[in-house]
Amino acid sequence: MTAARAVLARDGVGRMSLRAVAAEAGVPLGTMQYVFRSKELLLRAVIDDVIEETAEVFRAAADLDRGLEHAVRRGIAQFWSQLVDGRTDLQVMQYELTNYALRTAGMESLARWQYERYATVVADWCQQAAQRAGETCAVPFAQLGRLVVSSLDGLIMQYVCDPHPARSRQDLEAVTEMLVGLAGVRAEAGAAVTGTDRSPV
Missing domain, CATH: 1.10.357.10 (Tetracycline Repressor, domain 2)
Structure with missing residues (x-):
């Protein structure tokens, strides 16, 4: 959640994506998509x-x-x-x-x-x-x-x-x-x- 909140604070909700959060957290995009299948679930x-x-x-x-x-x-x-x-x-x-x-x-x-x-x-x-x-x-x-x-x-x-x-x-x-x-x-x-x-x- 720390990475997601950092991206939200920096880029805003409209520009936030699973890819951006994965990059912020330093994890593969596939891992992020496995945990959160959609942006709505992440939000x-x-x-x-x-x-x-x-x-x-x-x-x-x-x-x-x-x-x-x-x-x-x-x-x-x-x-x-x-x-x-x-x-x-x-x-x-x-x-x-x-x-x-x-x-x-x-x-x-x-x-x-x-x-x-x-x-x-x-x-x-x-x-x-x-x-x-x-x-x-x-x-x-x-x-x-x-x-x-x-x-x-x-x-x-x-x-x-x-x-x-x-x-x-x-x-x-x-x-x-x-x-x-x-x-x-x-x-x-x-x-x-x-x-x-x-x-x-």
């Missing part, structure tokens, strides 16, 4: 790799036993600091993958799958945090996951087009407060309150 693997990178950041960001609010605050903060701040190349690559899939006949489902996976990763992570702490969420976790992704998506696009770290941090804090408020975290009936984390993002 799907790249997206999956990026999504797994995102999931790892969220998993390492917070102690899920400290509840949903802590998880949302810490997860968003860590995601931004590790995968957005100073990583415009990664974010541009992801947007380019989405646009390419939407504009290429037969590949539209790849864009839908990409966002479904992002939202599912966040939703599952939030649900685990709430369940471990004996908490409830005011909205379905699937909806919370979609809104976290879409909110970050907008902020990322602004940052990529006009990098302004201080302003982005302020906006990120505001969005985090909105998402925490939307979640309306409460202890389940009969569950002990574990405490919340209201430290600044």
Whole structure:
């Protein structure tokens, strides 16, 4: 995946080919074609790799036993600091993958799958945090996951087009407060309150 991501960052999705990735990786084209029979399969693997990178950041960001609010605050903060701040190349690559899939006949489902996976990763992570702490969420976790992704998506696009770290941090804090408020975290009936984390993002 390292070679594929390097080619994507350098040449863009439209000019990426199995041959170019094989050359970047230093392996025979036949080997690359054996592993990935088409460009679509390779792009799907790249997206999956990026999504797994995102999931790892969220998993390492917070102690899920400290509840949903802590998880949302810490997860968003860590995601931004590790995968957005100073990583415009990664974010541009992801947007380019989405646009390419939407504009290429037969590949539209790849864009839908990409966002479904992002939202599912966040939703599952939030649900685990709430369940471990004996908490409830005011909205379905699937909806919370979609809104976290879409909110970050907008902020990322602004940052990529006009990098302004201080302003982005302020906006990120505001969005985090909105998402925490939307979640309306409460202890389940009969569950002990574990405490919340209201430290600044």
